Amino acid sequence: MRGLVADYNLGELVSFQGISGGVENTNYFLTTTTGKYVLTLFEEFEFDEVPYFLDVVSHLQEKGFNVPAALFDQQGERLRVVQDRPAIIVDCFPGDIMDGTTVESCRIMGKVLAQLHTAGTDFPEQRDSHRGMDWWRSTSKAIAPELEPEQAHLLLEQVSEFDTFIAQYDDQLAKGTVHGDLFFNNTLFEGEQLSAIIDFYNACHSWLMYDFAIVVNDWCSDMTTGELDMDKYHALVNAYIHERQPNAAEIMAWPHMLKIAALRFWLSRLEAWHGAKDDPERLAQQHDPKEFQRILEARVRHVPSLTEN
Numbered sequence: 001m002r003g004l005v006a007d008y009n010l011g012e013l014v015s016f017q018g019i020s021g022g023v024e025n026t027n028y029f030l031t032t033t034t035g036k037y038v039l040t041l042f043e044e045f046e047f048d049e050v051p052y053f054l055d056v057v058s059h060l061q062e063k064g065f066n067v068p069a070a071l072f073d074q075q076g077e078r079l080r081v082v083q084d085r086p087a088i089i090v091d092c093f094p095g096d097i098m099d100g101t102t103v104e105s106c107r108i109m110g111k112v113l114a115q116l117h118t119a120g121t122d123f124p125e126q127r128d129s130h131r132g133m134d135w136w137r138s139t140s141k142a143i144a145p146e147l148e149p150e151q152a153h154l155l156l157e158q159v160s161e162f163d164t165f166i167a168q169y170d171d172q173l174a175k176g177t178v179h180g181d182l183f184f185n186n187t188l189f190e191g192e193q194l195s196a197i198i199d200f201y202n203a204c205h206s207w208l209m210y211d212f213a214i215v216v217n218d219w220c221s222d223m224t225t226g227e228l229d230m231d232k233y234h235a236l237v238n239a240y241i242h243e244r245q246p247n248a249a250e251i252m253a254w255p256h257m258l259k260i261a262a263l264r265f266w267l268s269r270l271e272a273w274h275g276a277k278d279d280p281e282r283l284a285q286q287h288d289p290k291e292f293q294r295i296l297e298a299r300v301r302h303v304p305s306l307t308e309n
């Protein structure tokens, strides 16, 4: 670690500490004589896949967002290899992960999400999601036999319903560069102020309404029931719409996007859960798939309108 830090213009290493929060990458807080930083080792991507994500973040940083762009070492490299993994160092932002969302934080997120979507539309690179349509079609077929019949039916039925919808309306829905995983635990707040958005490693070129739905499902749902907290929902949705008005097809797509966004995280959690089931230590670190099963079931029962708030 001392040798790595010495390759950057960050002064000398004082201390470092592993971060236990994440599930996808390996992260460390670094304290040096010039400040605090975060080292990320990418566990899911090979070296050549990482530059896209670094370019997304630097594009958004240039547009004024508080996002963690990779720092350059003394050779002018921002992507390194550490312990055989691609690795970067970024600034450590002030603020904390909230224990839960509030109506006010939802309002802030709605506004900033619409601004992020607008800022991402002129990003020149396009990358399909590695957890997009192809992935959920094949993974749902692979996971379904492991589920109770009722759950398997829900999963396969929803994938098929979305296929039918998107075949007809895809070209009418705005696409752009989106975060893809903007859960509240990927934001830092200092009091009521949003101080940073982190973890852009699910960024991709996709439907803006899909990204909007990912955010609403996580920020506005009661995780124990899956139901929406309507005060949070109105705050987030109204703030978004105030900044970026969805077109008629996007408004019609809203229930489909909320359902498929819930399914995507139900499925990724199921996949991770099944992958870890023989290793109790890894299993204990996994997010609970049931939370997103309940959110999907709640969205199948009812989706509030996007516009009549």
Ligand SMILES: Nc1ncnc2c1ncn2[C@@H]1O[C@H](COP(=O)(O)OP(=O)(O)OP(=O)(O)O)[C@@H](O)[C@H]1O
Pocket: 019, 021, 022, 023, 024, 025, 026, 027, 038, 068, 090, 091, 092, 093, 094, 097, 185, 186, 188, 198, 199
């Ligand atoms: N630039 C940063 N500034 C401050 N804290 C950070 C920064 N990057 C990461 N962290 C801290 O590290 C934690 C894990 O980071 P991150 O969410 O990127 O990991 P991850 O493995 O991708 O997590 P997950 O997959 O669960 O979303 C964050 O919750 C946050 O506490």
Ligand SMILES: N[C@@H](CCO)C(=O)O
Pocket: 023, 024, 181, 183, 202, 265, 268, 269, 287
């Ligand atoms: N936000 C994801 C984990 C990281 O991709 C989840 O909660 O399932």
